[in-house]
Amino acid sequence: MMDAVRLTARDVGVSFGGLVALAGIDLDVGAGEIVGLIGSNGAGKSTMVNVLSGFQKPSRGTVFLGDVSLAGMPPHRISRAGIVRTFQSVRLFRDLTVAENVAAAVAVLGKGAPDVTELLALMGISDLKEKPAGSLSYAHQRRLAIARALGLRPRFLLLDEPAAGMTPGEVEELDRTLVALRDQTGLGLLLVEHNMTLVMSVCERLVVMDGGRVIARGTPDLIGQDPLVRQAYLGPGRERARP
Numbered sequence: 220m221m222d223a224v225r226l227t228a229r230d231v232g233v234s235f236g237g238l239v240a241l242a243g244i245d246l247d248v249g250a251g252e253i254v255g256l257i258g259s260n261g262a263g264k265s266t267m268v269n270v271l272s273g274f275q276k277p278s279r280g281t282v283f284l285g286d287v288s289l290a291g292m293p294p295h296r297i298s299r300a301g302i303v304r305t306f307q308s309v310r311l312f313r314d315l316t317v318a319e320n321v322a323a324a325v326a327v328l329g330k331g332a333p334d335v336t337e338l339l340a341l342m343g344i345s346d347l348k349e350k351p352a353g354s355l356s357y358a359h360q361r362r363l364a365i366a367r368a369l370g371l372r373p374r375f376l377l378l379d380e381p382a383a384g385m386t387p388g389e390v391e392e393l394d395r396t397l398v399a400l401r402d403q404t405g406l407g408l409l410l411v412e413h414n415m416t417l418v419m420s421v422c423e424r425l426v427v428m429d430g431g432r433v434i435a436r437g438t439p440d441l442i443g444q445d446p447l448v449r450q451a452y453l454g455p456g457r458e459r460a461r462p
């Protein structure tokens with residue numbers, strides 16, 4: 220079982236020239252928790268994931284793992300510390316097999332690394348292990364990307380739009396997989412996602428961003444009823460689409 224270290228961001232700000240992408244964000248993810256980070260295009264979600272994973276240096280504020288500040292740490296040190304992310308665009312070795320892709324990720328840790336077979340089983344892609352990664356369906360490639368990330372034995376996994384391009388059936392399967400993953404490993408998940416069906420069903424807590432700020436926080440039920448969120452993000456079209 221994992222210890223109960225939290226991933227915490229305090230007052231994180233990022234500016235690109237004159238554009239304020241993040242205007243002082245506080246964010247918490249606990250061990251074993253699934254938190255959704257949602258918001259309209261350009262809200263700052265990916266920038267926040269980039270800061271949490273060390274790919275973007277904040278202009279102010281700090282990220283902590285437990286009480287250790289991650290300020291100034293490069294991405295590879297942050298991933299060794301236990302914060303691992305996936306990308307919107309899937310990055311795989313397309314000519315290597317599924318198993319080889321995961322083995323390459325596992326090799327980074329060496330001693331104490333997780334077992335490739337177990338990771339494939341966890342992500343439900345065991346029967347694809349001999350297939351070249353480039354031949355997989357988009358949904359399976361996304362699962363493989365998560366298996367690779369798990370190869371680094373994260374305490375916190377940041378998933379940037381894992382359901383993008385998936386069919387409703389594939390999203391439902393991903394939903395079950397993510398919950399099982401959390402239950403079996405105790406890791407904390409931060410999910411950046413536009414698919415509201417997945418977000419509403421899998422997340423225990425949501426953080427809603429708009430224009431580089433947090434405009435709401437709470438359970439999916441509360442957030443779904445928040446007038447500010449409906450106006451800024453869910454919109455009339457999406458409201459109609461909600462069950």
Ligand SMILES: Nc1ncnc2c1ncn2[C@@H]1O[C@H](COP(=O)(O)OP(=O)(O)OP(=O)(O)O)[C@@H](O)[C@H]1O
Binds near residue numbers: 240263264
């Ligand atoms: N490297 C960069 N240089 C300049 N501006 C950037 C850079 N990265 C992001 N931005 C800008 O920062 C703002 C936040 O972008 P970000 O990608 O974090 O939003 P997002 O919420 O992830 O959007 P999406 O849902 O479309 O992925 C946008 O206005 C974007 O154009």
